[in-house]
Amino acid sequence: xxxxxxxxxxVGAKSFPLVIYIVVPLLALGLQSLLSLHLARFDxxxxxxxVTIYYAITQREPVSATLVGTVIGIAQDGLTHHALGIxxxxxxxxxxxxxxxxxxxxxxxxxxxxLLTFGFTLAQTAxxxxxxxxMLGQPYAWHGFHEIIRAAxxxxxxVFLFALLDLTRRTEY
Amino acid sequence: xESFFSRYRNALVLIAVLVAQVIGLAVQVRxxxxxxxxxxxxxxxxxxxxxxxxxxEMLLHGTGKGIxxxxxxxxxxxxxxxxxxxxxxELDHLRLEEDSLAEDxxxxxxxQALLGFREKYVYQTVAAQVIGTSGTEQSHVLLIDKGSRDGxxxxxxxxxxxxxxxxxxxxxxHTSQVLEVSDATSGAGxxxxxxxxxxxxxxxxxxxxxxxxxxxxERIQRGEPVLTSGGDAIYPRGLAVGTVERVVPQPEGTLVNxxxxxxxxxxxxxxxxxxxxxxxxxxAEMQQDLGDAQQKASDVLAEKLPSRIDPNAPxxxxxxTSKESADDAVTxxxxxxxxxxxxxxxxxxxxxxxxxxxxxxxxxxxxxxxxGSESNxxxxxxxxxxxxxxxxxxxxxxxxxxxxxxxxxxKPKPKPTATPGDPAPKxxxxxxQQPPAPAQATPPQGGA
Numbered sequence: 001x002x003x004x005x006x007x008x009x010x011v012g013a014k015s016f017p018l019v020i021y022i023v024v025p026l027l028a029l030g031l032q033s034l035l036s037l038h039l040a041r042f043d044x045x046x047x048x049x050x051v052t053i054y055y056a057i058t059q060r061e062p063v064s065a066t067l068v069g070t071v072i073g074i075a076q077d078g079l080t081h082h083a084l085g086i087x088x089x090x091x092x093x094x095x096x097x098x099x100x101x102x103x104x105x106x107x108x109x110x111x112x113x114x115l116l117t118f119g120f121t122l123a124q125t126a127x128x129x130x131x132x133x134x135m136l137g138q139p140y141a142w143h144g145f146h147e148i149i150r151a152a153x154x155x156x157x158x159v160f161l162f163a164l165l166d167l168t169r170r171t172e173y
Numbered sequence: 174x175e176s177f178f179s180r181y182r183n184a185l186v187l188i189a190v191l192v193a194q195v196i197g198l199a200v201q202v203r204x205x206x207x208x209x210x211x212x213x214x215x216x217x218x219x220x221x222x223x224x225x226x227x228x229x230e231m232l233l234h235g236t237g238k239g240i241x242x243x244x245x246x247x248x249x250x251x252x253x254x255x256x257x258x259x260x261x262x263e264l265d266h267l268r269l270e271e272d273s274l275a276e277d278x279x280x281x282x283x284x285q286a287l288l289g290f291r292e293k294y295v296y297q298t299v300a301a302q303v304i305g306t307s308g309t310e311q312s313h314v315l316l317i318d319k320g321s322r323d324g325x326x327x328x329x330x331x332x333x334x335x336x337x338x339x340x341x342x343x344x345x346x347h348t349s350q351v352l353e354v355s356d357a358t359s360g361a362g363x364x365x366x367x368x369x370x371x372x373x374x375x376x377x378x379x380x381x382x383x384x385x386x387x388x389x390x391e392r393i394q395r396g397e398p399v400l401t402s403g404g405d406a407i408y409p410r411g412l413a414v415g416t417v418e419r420v421v422p423q424p425e426g427t428l429v430n431x432x433x434x435x436x437x438x439x440x441x442x443x444x445x446x447x448x449x450x451x452x453x454x455x456x457a458e459m460q461q462d463l464g465d466a467q468q469k470a471s472d473v474l475a476e477k478l479p480s481r482i483d484p485n486a487p488x489x490x491x492x493x494t495s496k497e498s499a500d501d502a503v504t505x506x507x508x509x510x511x512x513x514x515x516x517x518x519x520x521x522x523x524x525x526x527x528x529x530x531x532x533x534x535x536x537x538x539x540x541x542x543x544x545g546s547e548s549n550x551x552x553x554x555x556x557x558x559x560x561x562x563x564x565x566x567x568x569x570x571x572x573x574x575x576x577x578x579x580x581x582x583x584k585p586k587p588k589p590t591a592t593p594g595d596p597a598p599k600x601x602x603x604x605x606q607q608p609p610a611p612a613q614a615t616p617p618q619g620g621a
Contacts, residue, residue: 043310
């Protein structure tokens with residue numbers, strides 16, 4: 001089965017140099033802010049989410065993925081005018097889910113990465129919708145087709161971005 | 174117990190993290206402080222993030238701006254001369270328009286003073302570069318490169334020459350956040366220019382500004398300009414917001430929302446102006462500008478309008494009587510052409526009223542006999558009805574035969590000859606001044 005891990009090699013945890021843990025999230029936040037200003041509809045893409053998913057599915061450690069997702073999400077909240085914690089909660093949930101699935105799924109496969117990113121993007125939108133609409137009472141509309149387009153765009157970009165980030169990691173057995 | 178924590182360690186960590194953040198959210202939502210929405214550590218986190226993210230953005234933005242400036246200022250200068258000529262022509266045209274608008278503005282001020290309405294004028298602005306956005310569709314926030322060090326404070330209006338952009342929200346030392354009018358949590362008081370319907374502008378879930386909860390009105394048409402009303406105490410009154418795009422009914426209820434196409438291109442902003450100071454009186458600079466504009470406009474008007482000496486006009490065969498008439502300040506009257514054969518209707522062919530006998534028939538033969546010598550030499554008509562006493566008939570039309578002096582002392586009352594349509598008084602009249610009254614130009618002087 002394509003999506004199932006079939007060997008110890010495939011479930012081996014991946015680690016990154018410490019500088020990568022710091023630079024890549026900051027770069028994702030900066031590029032997200034800058035490119036949205038100059039490229040129309042770049043706000044469909046969520047680079048911090050892609051980084052969160054990548055760390056989670058490669059480390060396969062739910063606790064660290066939750067914490068990484070929380071930090072990245074709160075940092076992303078800092079760029080918005082929302083209350084701090086909206087993206088923090090959503091990315092913590094996504095990090096936990098991605099790390100939990102990463103243990104059971106072959107995350108080296110590009111098809112699996114595509115599907116996972118597609119699903120996690122929709123899941124984050126659902127968490128955001130629940131938080132903002134029902135917990136904070138703020139306007140947040142769910143536009144079905146638009147969300148599918150957004151998820152597809154993030155999934156496609158995620159495949160290329162994950163392949164790029166694979167170059168920076170080292171495998172531990 | 175130990176096995177429980179070790180077994181459910183991951184889930185417990187997730188729950189702990191979520192609970193901590195939910196508590197943090199609850200604190201933020203329950204204790205809003207209008208003066209400082211984020212206090213203590215929360216504010217610090219936001220400040221840290223912005224402080225880390227914005228310097229590289231400013232560096233990249235500055236580099237890109239430098240490259241673009243190098244290209245546009247030194248390389249891409251094709252058609253600049255032609256464009257400069259067009260712009261000068263456009264500037265002349267705009268000066269004339271500005272003069273008209275200045276007069277309208279003064280009239281508006283007088284009316285507002287009568288109504289006791291106080292308008293906010295823009296005293297001071299700070300130009301800022303847009304260096305980033307929030308990066309999400311849910312938050313329409315811009316980052317600008319000016320902060321508290323430059324005099325920026327929260328809730329200051331941010332505009333472009335095209336229209337309003339939003340207002341400042343969180344202000345840091347070197348940067349600031351700007352909440353766009355297209356955000357769902359923003360709000361601005363607006364008024365429709367023609368129908369004078371007031372409303373509140375905010376963004377919808379797609380990020381398009383809309384005026385919410387208006388009563389249905391058929392007068393609201395597509396393309397109607399939308400201006401700030403000044404009622405929100407943030408945006409000065411009269412700034413351009415956009416134009417009406419369409420009217421959509423609300424899902425529930427009978428009210429409608431008016432979708433507005435923003436005047437400023439909110440998706441491609443590079444430079445904005447932050448209004449840092451407003452006042453209730455027109456600033457001295459603006460008053461000086463208006464005065465200068467009027468003076469320049471009058472100069473342009475004098476150059477553009479046909480003058481008494483028009484180089485393109487056909488040559489004037491009539492003698493110049495302006496010098497002589499200038500002494501009298503009276504324009505010579507227009508005389509009808511001489512008749513070839515004087516008849517009953519010829520002005521000079523009728524005897525004076527004092528010589529007429531009731532019941533006596535006046536014939537052409539009689540008049541031709543009486544004026545036989547005159548018929549051979551055509552006599553110009555007497556400009557009695559339009560000539561004041563001070564004019565000298567023999568000098569007013571030297572090219573034509575001298576008119577006969579009036580046979581009778583009874584003269585009709587002279588009419589003022591310098592009418593508002595005459596070009597001469599307009600030469601010295603500025604557009605802003607009232608034209609002189611005809612009676613003042615040539616007062617009647619003892620007609621009869």
